[in-house]
Every structure is written in C-alpha cells, then in structure tokens.
Amino acid sequence: MLEMITGGVLASAAGLNAYIPLLGVGLLSRYTELVHLPSGWAWLENGWVLGILGVLLLVEIVVDKFPVLDTVNDVLQTVVRPASGGLVFSAGSSSETVAVTDPAAFVASEQVWPFLAGIAIALVPHLLKALARPFLNLLTAGAGAAVMSFFEDVGAAALTLLAVLAPILALVLMVVIVVLLARRLRRALAARREARRQPVAARS
Numbered sequence: 001m002l003e004m005i006t007g008g009v010l011a012s013a014a015g016l017n018a019y020i021p022l023l024g025v026g027l028l029s030r031y032t033e034l035v036h037l038p039s040g041w042a043w044l045e046n047g048w049v050l051g052i053l054g055v056l057l058l059v060e061i062v063v064d065k066f067p068v069l070d071t072v073n074d075v076l077q078t079v080v081r082p083a084s085g086g087l088v089f090s091a092g093s094s095s096e097t098v099a100v101t102d103p104a105a106f107v108a109s110e111q112v113w114p115f116l117a118g119i120a121i122a123l124v125p126h127l128l129k130a131l132a133r134p135f136l137n138l139l140t141a142g143a144g145a146a147v148m149s150f151f152e153d154v155g156a157a158a159l160t161l162l163a164v165l166a167p168i169l170a171l172v173l174m175v176v177i178v179v180l181l182a183r184r185l186r187r188a189l190a191a192r193r194e195a196r197r198q199p200v201a202a203r204s
Contacts, residue, residue, distance in 0.1 A: 010118075
C-alpha cells in the first residue's frame with residue numbers, strides 16, 4: 001500500500017516537473033539505501049541517464065521562469081510530464097516490469113497499468129499548471145512566472161523526497177498542492193473575466 005502511495009506521489013511530482021522525480025529516484029537508488037529499484041528500472045541509476053536528466057532539469061528550470069517560453073514549454077511537456085509520471089509510478093510502486101527492454105511485452109502484460117495510472121495522475125497537476133500559467137503571466141505582466149515556477153520546483157522536490165521518507169505525509173502535501181493549483185486556476189480565470197468586463201462597463 002505504501003509503495004502505491006509512493007508511486008502516486010512521485011507521479012504527481014512529475015506533473016509539476018518531469019525530471020525532478022526521475023532524477024531524485026535515480027540518485028536515491030544509486031547513492032543511498034532508501035530506494036531499491038526493481039531490476040527492470042535499474043537504468044534510472046545509470047550515470048549517463050542521471051547526467052542527461054540533470055541537463056534536462058537545468059533547461060526546464062531556466063525556461064520555465066520566463067513568460068511565453070514557459071507556455072511553449074508547458075505545451076511540449078504535455079507528453080513528457082505524463083510519461084515521466086508513468087515511469088516513476090511504475091518504479092516507485094516497485095512493480096516488476098519488462099518495460100524498457102521489451103516494449104511489446106510490456107504493453108501486452110498487466111504491468112502496463114501502473115504506467116497508465118502514473119500518466120493519469122501526472123496529467124492532473126500538469127494541466128492545472130499549464131492552464132493557469134498564461135492567465136497568471138497576463139495578470140502579473142509576466143512577473144508571476146518565475147515565482148510560481150520556483151514554488152512548483154520546490155513542491156516537486158519536496159514531494160519526491162517525502163514520497164520515499166514519509167509517504168502518508170507526501171500524500172497530504174500532494175493533495176494540498178493540487179488544491180492550491182486548482183484555486184490558482186480558478187482565481188486567474190475569475191480575474192480574467194473581471195478584466196474583460198471592465199472595458200465593456202467603461203464603454204457603456
């Protein structure tokens with residue numbers, strides 16, 4: 001049960017930042033005794049993989065701090081973040097898998113379901129983030145991009161670490177983050193509607 005919670009929380013972290021949970025799980029598995037990856041996911045702790053993930057994370061952190069670029073990045077990440085969520089859910093929940101070495105066997109087996117579950121979980125925070133960010137940038141003249149991106153990265157890192165150390169606490173934090181993202185989207189949409197009404201009222 002705790003392993004499933006760990007996998008779900010890692011997937012939600014991937015919805016905020018695709019690379020932090022992958023890199024976190026790989027590093028923890030390689031350098032600590034906190035994570036023991038199933039044999040099918042041992043590639044995550046490979047030095048080359050960790051290096052590539054580190055570079056991708058650096059690019060993501062920089063790009064996501066700038067208005068317009070962050071929106072373009074969110075569009076591109078609509079594929080990457082859910083896929084990352086599927087990977088970390090499968091690895092984090094310790095499901096035995098033939099995933100990467102034989103994709104056809106993976107799809108044909110029951111082991112595909114953890115991957116699909118991770119995709120679905122990661123999509124929720126990703127969509128909330130991607131939908132809210134353009135409105136936030138518009139309302140703050142772009143100033144909100146860097147601030148919100150920073151907190152999203154911190155949230156993803158906290159979820160990744162807590163998913164391993166304290167899964168129940170991580171689950172609570174995951175719910176809080178999703179609620180905050182939903183509220184941010186709702187407020188951004190409300191502010192946008194109000195801004196549209198004001199010019200109409202001024203003309204009348």
